[in-house]
Amino acid sequence: MTRHNRSLFKRLLYGFISVMMLIWLANLALDVYETRTSKRRDMQRELRASALRIMVLMQTVGERPPEQIKPLVHKMEQLHYALYTELGWYIPALQTQVWRHGALVYASEDQGLPPTDAAAGPYGQPLKDGWVVSVETDAATGVTVRMATEVIGEWMLQVSSIGYYFAPLLFSIPFLLLPAWLIIRVGLRPLKSIVGEIEERSATDLSPLAPSPYLELSPLVGSVNRLMERLTERLEREQEFLIDAAHELKTPLSIIQINADTLTTTRTAQRVEDAGQGLRTGVERATHTVHQLLALARSGGDRDHTSLMPRDLVELVADRLAQAGQIAATRHVEIELQAPERCMLAMHLESMASLIDNLVSNAVKYSPEGGRVTVAIAEADGRIVLSVADQGPGIAPEMQRKVFERFFRLPDQDQAGSGLGLAIAERAAARNQGRIRLANRDDGPGLQVEVSFDGVRE
Structure with a gap:
């Protein structure tokens, strides 16, 4: 099943579109809010002007009866409607009420509002949401005019305003997206050039990439170069390892070859016995070397410390000492x-067992007959320390760092071995978050190896 990778180009483009839409929506919300606020303010002003005109009319008519007042006030209402009628706008509902000396002398139809309550007076009349009201009072004549009207656009946008709001967005999209597409495409070219440079290389070309002049790409190029440097070092180490392993196996294989040839050509019983013993010695040495090479490869093949599991170190050491x-x-x-x-x-069981086996086997090998090997486990300064001390000849201080190199053997060494034991121990200690240190004993001849661990404990 083909897995479609995500596109960084589309991600940037969609991000640009999202920001543009958010800005437009924020501007639209602000514009609608300001339009509605200004509309209410304008209608409030117009309503107050109409109320004042009716107030002037009432001052003119004086104390005429309500029957004579109603037609005059009704004509003033029609003048208020005239503005909306001429412009062809939606005509809002309007309610007018006139009080004189506290008595209701005129009331228009209750268009959308609750019925007029004459007993409540001009200030106690109910008003619905979406309506504005203006109350004007003349203390000299005792006349109060109350006018209320619904606000246009409070519950809907006019059809013409839809185009007003959407037209800038529709016209700006092609003029904004095309430059954005071009800018993003050109901006990603340096990244594509780095990809192309890597793709054109052969599998053996691990030379560093050319430094990028761009600030954002410099960390990427630096990381790739550091990775290539580590790969180069690892390949060099592996090549050296193969050369050393082949060289180390060459001697026992030569012994096996010589003794095998002797067995096929000699007829003397003593020569046959000696050749057989030499053949067994060569096979044992080759087998030991192969096992050590496998242990070395396994000891550092996985440095993932998340695989460490809490175990009882005392129980493990006791088991390995029994073997x-x-x-x-x-x-x-x-x-x-x-x-x-x-x-x-917290430890990796297989590598920790290899560490213990190599340290103990080395201590036993280099201790004199009848000697003693002391294995100790202690906790000091918040660390767990595993130490193995023997009674052998020890190692000169200037050579104590060299013995951790693969296939290195001391010049005056008379014990058989592959020179891999301490190299395996060092890598196994590192895999278990430990550090290994050598020191000659102060209380007599011998070498003491200490491994301190900082791993998680339970």
């Missing part, structure tokens, strides 16, 4: 464990 006991017994070496009952440490 090493047979080898120690053949050399009459005693192994002593000094540890608390429990010590929980």
